[in-house]
Structure formats: structure tokens, C-alpha cells
Amino acid sequence: MTVPLLGPQAVAPVVVASRNAVKINAISAALRQAFPGVRHAVVSADSASGVPDQPFGDAQTLEGAYNRIASVAALPQHRGSLLCAIEGGIGWAASPPASAAAALAALAPQDTWQQQQQQQQQQQRRQLECFAWCVVRAPGGACSHARSASFALPPAIAEIILEQGMELGAADVAVFGRVKSGQGIGTIGQLTGSLITRTSYYEHVALMALVPLLNPGLYPGFAAPAPAAPGTAGQEASGGS
Numbered sequence: 001m002t003v004p005l006l007g008p009q010a011v012a013p014v015v016v017a018s019r020n021a022v023k024i025n026a027i028s029a030a031l032r033q034a035f036p037g038v039r040h041a042v043v044s045a046d047s048a049s050g051v052p053d054q055p056f057g058d059a060q061t062l063e064g065a066y067n068r069i070a071s072v073a074a075l076p077q078h079r080g081s082l083l084c085a086i087e088g089g090i091g092w093a094a095s096p097p098a099s100a101a102a103a104l105a106a107l108a109p110q111d112t113w114q115q116q117q118q119q120q121q122q123q124q125r126r127q128l129e130c131f132a133w134c135v136v137r138a139p140g141g142a143c144s145h146a147r148s149a150s151f152a153l154p155p156a157i158a159e160i161i162l163e164q165g166m167e168l169g170a171a172d173v174a175v176f177g178r179v180k181s182g183q184g185i186g187t188i189g190q191l192t193g194s195l196i197t198r199t200s201y202y203e204h205v206a207l208m209a210l211v212p213l214l215n216p217g218l219y220p221g222f223a224a225p226a227p228a229a230p231g232t233a234g235q236e237a238s239g240g241s
């Protein structure tokens, strides 16, 4: 791992492409960990994801995160800042390999016919999972992205989303009875008793997206741009985050 791209006393401008405090806090925490010697001036900005409010699948969710970055990057006041975006998504979970599923079913205790039917239905039902994509754009223009870990959504939440077209945050409220889950501990916080919260979950994916900025020598394009020539101050910043 290399040293931070800016010196110890430097203040690095950062824009989070969202007004959601969970995302702002997660990215701020990730930056503090990744670059302990750097003070980050983090601001939030409105951004357009350009995808449905509840993105479905990896491609659409990643597109939403990149669109947020693009909409912020287009504004001249953010030139020279590190830009960060996180988009929460849901999608189909991977199915267990058929051969392994069959082998495991054969090992299961031979219960009643009804229980066997229920087990079979459970195995056949496609599960939804929750995840997020994080995109960061270094001041020099290079972008990096990372996908979060994923977790299975409870069937009750999946059913509401699939049958009523609700967003995950709204489905959370319907099942857990909590308001504004997306701005609080999130679905993962509800399901883990806050062992993992939406903030700590997003902090992790933000750190992974920052890997190229932590190792600019290993990732072409992420090296700090050459210092600006005298008299060109105010244009692209000369360092990374």
C-alpha cells in the first residue's frame, strides 16, 4: 500500500453524489480509514441515477452509480474533487447447483410428504438478494468500481417487492414496521440486529472501490496527475483523495 496521494496537512475535496446521510457517512468513514493522514472536505450533491428508483440486477445498479458520478462530474464546481457514488440494488440470487441440491435433498430426513413438498418448493423459489455498487472517480478522471457483498432478502420482503413493485425501503417498513430504513440501519441492520448496518456495509464497498487510489503505482491511470503549471491554479487538482 502506498502513502496517501496528498500530504498530511492537505485538505482533499470530496463529493458524495447523494443526499443520503448513510452514504455520506459510509464514504467519509472509508476515506478516514484509507487515508488517515488526509483531511477530507466532504460535501454532498444532488445526482441523477437515470435508472428506476429500485434498480434491479447488477448492470442497472452499476449504471445508476456511474450516472450519479457523471451528473456530478459535469458540474464545473466539482472539478478537482474525488467523486463517490453508491447505488443500492436488488437482484436474483444465484441458485444452488442442481447436482449439489439434489444430493443434499437426498440426505435430508425423510419426513412427511407435505414437508418434502415444502422443501422442494423452497429450493425452486428464486431468491432475491440485496447488494450495492460503489463508483469513485479520482480527481485525474480515472474511475474505479466495486460490488458489495450480498445477502438474501427474506421471502416476505421479496414477495412484496415482486408482487407490489415496492422499493426495498418501503418493503422494509411493511415487514419491520420501521420508517426510513434506507436512511437508518437498513435492511441488513434489521436482519443482523445491527451487527452490520447499512453504513458499515457501504463503508466496506467504498473501501474496495478506493483500492486503486490506495495503490496508484499498481493501477495505471490512478497515479497523481502532474502538478499544475504555475498560473493554472483552480483547474484539475494535482493530487488524489
Ligand SMILES: O=P(O)(O)OP(=O)(O)OP(=O)(O)OC[C@H]1O[C@@H](n2cnc3c(O)ncnc32)[C@H](O)[C@@H]1O
Residues within 6 Å of the ligand: 017, 018, 019, 020, 023, 049, 053, 054, 055, 086, 087, 088, 089, 130, 167, 168, 169, 170, 172, 181, 182, 183, 185, 186, 187, 188, 198
Ligand atoms: O438518496 P439516494 O442516494 O437516492 O439513496 P436511496 O437509498 O434512496 O437510493 P438507492 O438507489 O441506493 O437505493 C434504492 C432503493 O433501495 C432501498 N435500499 C437499498 N438498499 C437498502 C438497504 O440496505 N436498506 C434499506 N433500503 C435499501 C433504498 O431505500 C431505495 O428505496
